Structure formats: structure tokens, C-alpha cells
Amino acid sequence: xxxxxxxxxxxxxxxxxxxxxxxxxxxxxxxxxxxxxxxxxxxxxxxxxxxxxxxxxxxxxxxxxxxxxxxxxxxxxxxxxxxxxxxxxxxxxxxxxxxxxxxxxxxxxxxxxxxxxxxxxxxxxxxxxxxxxxxxxxx
Ligand SMILES: [Zn+2]
Ligand SMILES: [Zn+2]
Numbered sequence: 706x707x708x709x710x711x712x713x714x715x716x717x718x719x720x721x722x723x724x725x726x727x728x729x730x731x732x733x734x735x736x737x738x739x740x741x742x743x744x745x746x747x748x749x750x751x752x753x754x755x756x757x758x759x760x761x762x763x764x765x766x767x768x769x770x771x772x773x774x775x776x777x778x779x780x781x782x783x784x785x786x787x788x789x790x791x792x793x794x795x796x797x798x799x800x801x802x803x804x805x806x807x808x809x810x811x812x813x814x815x816x817x818x819x820x821x822x823x824x825x826x827x828x829x830x831x832x833x834x835x836x837x838x839x840x841x842x843x844x
Pocket of ligand 2: 731735745819
């Protein structure tokens, strides 16, 4: 599926084609820290289709416990994480953070990875009180 998207400040815009059969939730602790929340949701980008349209990204190379190196690319201005790529000179998948895509409603995950480090409460979200916006907000 062709997608496009942008970062929070709007400086970075991109387009890509993603494989909708490869969209996963990742509960690894790196995704928790990097996202600042409970888990990451990423889609596999079809080889050669990710194109940065505007803006500038910065890169942080994260070395996993496995020794695997990933280049995390994020907006240089607002820090929104856009993609993770294989380290320079290495083979591998580009994964797109689906929360930045215009088409995010159509990008549903098909599996959960690293469930052993998932937050204990994360499977029970539907049991929490739920508000359309925030309690007491004027709609
Ligand atoms: Zn930005
Ligand atoms: Zn992860």
C-alpha cells in the first residue's frame, strides 16, 4: 500500500510503499524507551520505496543486545521518529513508524513481537474507562 506522512512539526514529509502483511507491534524495551510509551508499531517498507520529500532527519545508531545495529531516523526539529534502517553497509528491512502515516487507520498490526517485555497492563486496555477526548473537555 502506498502511504505518505509527516512528523509532528510538519518539516519532514515522506512517501513509501508498505507491506500490509508485515505490520507488527513491538514490545521490546528499546521501542518502549525510544517511543516514550508502551510499544512501537511498525510496517515493513517495500525495498527502495521510502522517499524523503521534505525536511531533514537526524540519525541515531542503536546497537541491540544481539549486536544488531539499526539506524533510527527522526525529525531534526521535533524528534518524531520516522523510520529505522539497517546500519550503513548492512542488509535489512526499513521499518516505518505507522503513527506518522496519513493512512494509519488502514495499517492494522498482525502480530506482537517481544511479548516477554510487554507492559503487564497492555493487553487489558479495553477494560479501562474510555473517553472520546478527555474527561470534562468541551467537544
Ligand atoms: Zn518535525
Ligand atoms: Zn522493538
